[in-house]
Amino acid sequence: AQSVTQPDIHITVSEGASLELRCNYSYGATPYLFWYVQSPGQGLQLLLKYFSGDTLVQGIKGFEAEFKRSQSSFNLRKPSVHWSDAAEYFCAVGAGNDYKLSFGAGTTVTVRA
């Protein structure tokens, strides 16, 4: 079965600085990979997804992520964060015909002025 690890529980970043959130997955074949964002009191919103093809994927809100098969990683990046990016971010993996998405534990991002 597939699984996801987000090593960082909490990250604090200054407004305008770059952000990188780590995600490592475990799965024997090419997985389907997702990043979701959850603002306080809200549901999860899809930021971006990777199925195949170009390993650098662009998402909404200026986010991008890079799939690295050799490292089993799918890290999320943003060049310059805004205060509105403060939220919890979840990496998720799906695989083949398995309908299930496995979510990581999440990384909380705090943005300081």
Next chain:
Amino acid sequence: DAGVIQSPRHEVTEMGQEVTLRCKPISGHNSLFWYRQTMMRGLELLIYFNNNVPIDDSGMPEDRFSAKMPNASFSTLKIQPSEPRDSAVYFCASREGWEAFFGQGTRLTVV
């Protein structure tokens, strides 16, 4: 489309009472999921429906939990009797293909 709609947004109930959470998926989506989110366990998949049929309920914690999907536009998650450890945020999500759309959740507090 208004997205996935869950009701109520907040529910406070006494231990032992029956609780019913409701979900209206996005029209045209053929898959529906119920998740539970807690600080300790993160996001847990409770049950999955495909074309209104329960496919996998292995995540349902106990017999006190039950879920139904009588038609393509409505699903319920029922807890009877409720216990304090059921306190969590319950999310419904619907999906067409691999992109899941989540509702805003129901925050359940059992006292």
